[in-house]
Structures are given as structure tokens and as C-alpha cells.
Amino acid sequence: MDTRMRLGRVLKHAMIASLFVSTLAAIEPVHAAPTVVAELFSSQGCSSCPPADRLLSELAEDEAVLPLTLAVDYWDYLGWKDTLASAAHSDRQRAYANRRGDRSVYTPQIVVNGVEHVVGSREGEVNGAMDRADAFTARVDLTSNKMAVKATVDGALPDGAQMATVLFLRISRQETVEIARGENAGRTVTYTNVVRSIQPIGMWTGGKATFHMPKSELMKSEGDSCAVLIQLEHQDGPGAIVGANLLAWRE
Numbered sequence: 524m525d526t527r528m529r530l531g532r533v534l535k536h537a538m539i540a541s542l543f544v545s546t547l548a549a550i551e552p553v554h555a556a557p558t559v560v561a562e563l564f565s566s567q568g569c570s571s572c573p574p575a576d577r578l579l580s581e582l583a584e585d586e587a588v589l590p591l592t593l594a595v596d597y598w599d600y601l602g603w604k605d606t607l608a609s610a611a612h613s614d615r616q617r618a619y620a621n622r623r624g625d626r627s628v629y630t631p632q633i634v635v636n637g638v639e640h641v642v643g644s645r646e647g648e649v650n651g652a653m654d655r656a657d658a659f660t661a662r663v664d665l666t667s668n669k670m671a672v673k674a675t676v677d678g679a680l681p682d683g684a685q686m687a688t689v690l691f692l693r694i695s696r697q698e699t700v701e702i703a704r705g706e707n708a709g710r711t712v713t714y715t716n717v718v719r720s721i722q723p724i725g726m727w728t729g730g731k732a733t734f735h736m737p738k739s740e741l742m743k744s745e746g747d748s749c750a751v752l753i754q755l756e757h758q759d760g761p762g763a764i765v766g767a768n769l770l771a772w773r774e
Contacts (some may be wrong), residue, residue: 555590556768559653563643564616566634567605568598570706575631575643580715589767592717601704606719622760637754637764661753661766672772673740674751677731681765685742687727687753691736693746718747726754747773
């Protein structure tokens with residue numbers, strides 16, 4: 524990844540974030556959090572996807588970015604059933620396209636902050652989309668104890684928005700898969716921040732609010748980490764992501 528572009532993105536969003544969190548500093552300490560979300564729609568059956576999967580792993584090294592892998596299932600008919608895929612991920616990608624009105628559903632595709640999409644293997648385009656992304660208006664702090672993961676959300680909704688959905692994601696930080704058939708037959712691919720499930724856990728209308736996910740629920744599914752996204756919702760599909768954070772709840 525271009526070091527200068529990464530540094531520029533970190534500094535740009537850090538300056539914006541510092542103005543926002545300064546009003547909260549007297550209440551609680553400031554924690555580093557991502558300032559942009561990159562959702563990669565990928566498939567083990569797509570020969571063009573491994574370069575994008577590698578790029579997403581590189582993005583994970585940038586603390587300003589929350590990269591997520593959402594494996595889709597619509598290429599399974601090519602001869603290999605994706606071991607990480609979910610129909611819900613395919614539906615989410617289609618919902619984004621419906622909201623944009625462009626019908627652009629393909630792999631590898633990265634959607635930045637729920638708004639702009641680019642080819643996931645083109646580093647320059649990905650960096651450009653992240654640099655253009657609007658700054659978050661919500662701050663998300665995640666903490667964990669023996670009983671639950673707690674998400675504390677604070678801030679304001681963007682102008683004109685009335686409500687946002689609080690999404691809880693179960694995540695595997697890394698998955699390595701040996702692909703035996705299909706377009707990537709013989710390849711071993713490592714995937715980063717693999718989304719196992721996406722679950723709405725509440726609505727946020729601005730200001731400070733707290734949401735909980737019991738550890739007993741987390742233990743029922745695969746994954747060692749979790750993320751929370753604050754996402755605007757519209758009648759024609761999911762909108763902009765205005766806040767996010769990631770937490771490793773199990774080593």
C-alpha cells in the first residue's frame with residue numbers, strides 16, 4: 524500500500540475526529556477507532572478475487588480502516604461451494620446496488636462506508652474512495668466483560684437523518700482455505716476479518732446510548748472478534764455507515 528496515501532488518510536480523518544471527540548474528552552477517555560469501513564464482497568470461486576483478498580489484508584494494518592470480508596454465494600455453481608459464503612452477504616450487496624440504482628453486483632467489489640463501490644483489487648481506486656468518504660458522525664466504543672460485549676454510541680446523526688440501525692457483526696479475524704475446485708483450484712487463500720453474521724441489535728437516534736450482546740450468544744457461532752456498524756437505513760436499501768469499531772473478544 525502507498526505509505527503516503529495511508530498517512531494522508533490517517534491525518535485527514537484524525538483532524539476531523541479530534542474536533543468531534545474533544546467534546547467527549549471530559550466524559551471518558553478517547554480510544555482509537557476506525558474512520559472508514561471497507562466491505563469486500565468476494566468469492567472463493569472467483570479467479571479475480573485473490574488480489575483483492577490480499578489488499579484487504581494489507582488494509583487491516585491501517586488502524587484508520589475497518590476492512591471486512593463478506594463472502595457471497597452466487598458463484599458456487601462454477602464448481603466450488605464457498606466455505607465462508609452466506610446468502611445474506613449476497614443480499615446485502617444487491618441491496619447496496621438497489622439503493623445506488625446502478626445494478627452493479629460483481630466480485631471483487633469493495634463498498635466504502637456503505638456508499639461508493641470500486642473494484643476491490645484496484646488499490647488506487649480503493650484508496651481514492653476511502654479518501655473521499657465522509658467523516659463519521661458517531662463514535663462507537665466497544666468493551667467486553669465475562670457476560671457481554673457493550674457498545675457505547677455517542678454523537679449525532681447526519682443532517683436530515685432521523686434514525687440509524689446498530690448492526691452487530693460476528694467476525695473471524697483470519698481464515699485460510701485450500702480451494703480444491705473451480706476457478707481457484709489448487710490455491711490456498713487467507714481471508715481477513717471474515718464476517719460470519721450480521722445482526723441488528725437496536726436503533727440509534729443520536730446522543731449517547733448503550734447496546735449489549737451477551738457472551739452466551741457469541742459462543743453459539745464461529746468467530747473471535749466482533750464489530751458494530753451504525754448504518755442509516757432507507758426504504759430502497761442500506762445507506763451510509765456513520766460509525767464503526769472492532770473488538771477482539773476471544774484470543
